[in-house]
Amino acid sequence: MADENKESAAEAPKKSKKMLMIIVIAAVVLIGGGAGAFFMLKGGSAEAKAPEKGSVTAIDDALTINLADSHYLKLQFALQQTTDAGTEEVDTSEAIELAIDEYTGKTIAELETEKGREAIKEDLLKKIVKAYTEDKKEMVMGIYYTAFVTQ
Template sequence: MAKEEKTAEETPAKGGKKKLIIIVAIALVALLGGGFAGYKMFSPKKVEAEPEPTPGVVAVLDAITINLADGHYLKLKMTLQATTDAAEAPDGSEALDIAIDEYSGRKMDELMSNAERDRTKKELIAKVVKAYTKDGKKEIMDIYFTTFVIQ
């Protein structure tokens, strides 16, 4: 009998490795499943982009002269690209008023640089689009300079 007891003590319990493998497999599945669920919960939601407006009529505005700093002048003529949401051709008086506010008193050197002129034009477009947005519908989508002369 001593021999039988010795063999029982020397041999490990059956299924020990099998249990360990099962526990590790369950832990991995739980870890991967939890990671996927966490990713789905906390990943940024896709925001649907606002559809691009459809171009409508183009309103040509009269040229205006704007006083710059140090006795210089800017002659500006622009057109407004309306969207199809605009019921009729837009009245450009508000856009011209915004342009006067945007460019009055600026230094000539600022507007001589292409980068600065592009930056100020983007600001002007943003202000005009905002001014011509009614009930969430944009009536103006872009501005085109047809004359931009500095003296």
């Protein structure tokens, strides 16, 4: 019986040292991961500066766009420029062409729900931002619908 107590006492320190090592390693991994995430997020936000709103350029005439199944869309919108664009209005010709290309052939079902309109608007915005980016400076950052009528 005395031998059993000695063996138990000898095993206890081995287990506690093993458990202590696991805890130390886990703490180091968690602290290292947290510090890495902090520096990555902090560095990324400094580099990716959000553009500031500038002037708004309205498209004067409403567009009439052919949809699927003999329907049409009457669309009018404005471009939200960035401060990088300056005070001069951007040429809207390319934005008009992109809007016509984006909406031509769409169905009424795609446009009658808010989710559908927003998805198509997001696609159009991405194309417009890309088209109006010069020397890595975005000249346009948003679009606003001023008329949106389907029939």
